[in-house]
Amino acid sequence: MSFPFAVRITSDGSSPWPVEAGRYRLVVNRACPFASRSLVVRRLTGLEDALPVAVTDPLHDERGWRFTLDPDGRDPVLGIRYLAEAYRAAVPGYDGGVSVPAVVDVPSGRVVTNDHDTLTPDLASQWRGLHRPGAPDLYPAELRADIDALNAELAADVHFGVYACGFARTQEEYSAAFHRLFDRLDTLEERLRGQRFLFGDAITESDIRLFTTLVRFDAVYHGLFKCNRNTLTEMPVLWAYARDLFQTPGFGETVHFADIKLHYHAVLTELNPSGIVPEGPDLSGWHTPHGRDALGGRPFGDGTPPPAAT
Structure with a gap:
């Protein structure tokens, strides 16, 4: 399966998106098995502070994943009602699939990656400099x-x-x-x-x-x-x-x-x-x-x- 935002966030200079504490927001839904992987890796490696999380409603409408669990139905950091808004911030007029997990660049409000296949190995390896002391090596x-x-x-x-x-x-x-x-x-x-x-x-x-x-x-x-x-x-x-x-x-x-x-x-x-x-x-x-x-x-x-x- 291909992903329209298959970009990687790295610490080795191989991507224009560098690992940086607090810069990104991980958007998940707790029902989704692919998003749940990132929650487990984030928890085991102690990335909670470095990579804050936004949780979408398990129910959605024709506009997709929404932040109706938050006050006023908006993510308090990104200020958006629907994850699709972050996709359109990256690609104006985007009308393709909107999936979780997605990592959003907070300063620009745009989706960086929605590639769950590379996200968790990268969290386990590229983000290692931000892991808690004693974090397990999940991707040796x-x-x-x-x-x-x-x-x-x-x-x-x-x-x-x-x-x-x-x-x-x-x-x-x-x-x-x-x-x-x-x-x-x-x-x-x-x-x-x-x-x-x-x-x-x-x-x-x-x-x-x-x-x-x-x-x-x-x-x-x-x-x-x-x-x-x-x-x-x-x-x-x-x-x-x-x-x-x-x-x-x-x-x-x-x-x-x-x-x-x-x-x-x-x-x-x-x-x-x-x-x-x-x-x-x-x-x-x-x-x-x-x-x-x-x-x-x-x-x-x-x-x-x-x-x-x-």
């Missing part, structure tokens, strides 16, 4: 090629795979996407059977990507997107792995199930014409013991967990 140099390769597979089969199931227009399209999705989940189940995280003993950026899809699986994708061979809770290894991450500082506190369920079921009227938001599933299981510590490992590698959320 010696693993980057392997992380990028796995991320591409996860994107094709899992992250976009659930959408391919949900929005398929023919039985053949749906069946192909369905089998790719569950074949990949079966492979991941085996990969994680004997190791705690996707690359062994410590969390990497790949784990964050997989987590933000898995945490939405039973609440949304299983029913609404017809990804219904089984629930996540019926895949014992992936279910324990997802709970392990959910209970790790920096993960669970970024998850807002109410926003997730409301957005998907109320906004995607093509899939859910009634707009009825389901009562289930029971979410209490996310807090139950997972037993993954028996595999050993150090979730933060040589780093430390983030301080308690305030």
Whole structure:
């Protein structure tokens, strides 16, 4: 998938947009799995002060993501009602897609990037000079090629795979996407059977990507997107792995199930014409013991967990 604002913010001089504390505003929606990745990375690395966040309403109208959660329906820093205004500040007359996450340059009010694929690796590496002391290395140099390769597979089969199931227009399209999705989940189940995280003993950026899809699986994708061979809770290894991450500082506190369920079921009227938001599933299981510590490992590698959320 291509992004119209696939610009990178870097510290190595490779981009006209330099890493700079306080210059940019990260715009997210808590329902979006791609935006949620940036929230987890930001939390684990301690970038909260360096990269302030703006949160959009889980509901939107024909004008897209809006700041109706803020007083007077405007983002208090950018002064705009709709994220689309920042896109048009970058490209006058822009009428294409408006997606989150998006990073906005505060002085100019223009979107710099909406490329979620490069945003989180860059937050984990290019922004390292602004990380908190003890921040984990989520994108270690010696693993980057392997992380990028796995991320591409996860994107094709899992992250976009659930959408391919949900929005398929023919039985053949749906069946192909369905089998790719569950074949990949079966492979991941085996990969994680004997190791705690996707690359062994410590969390990497790949784990964050997989987590933000898995945490939405039973609440949304299983029913609404017809990804219904089984629930996540019926895949014992992936279910324990997802709970392990959910209970790790920096993960669970970024998850807002109410926003997730409301957005998907109320906004995607093509899939859910009634707009009825389901009562289930029971979410209490996310807090139950997972037993993954028996595999050993150090979730933060040589780093430390983030301080308690305030």
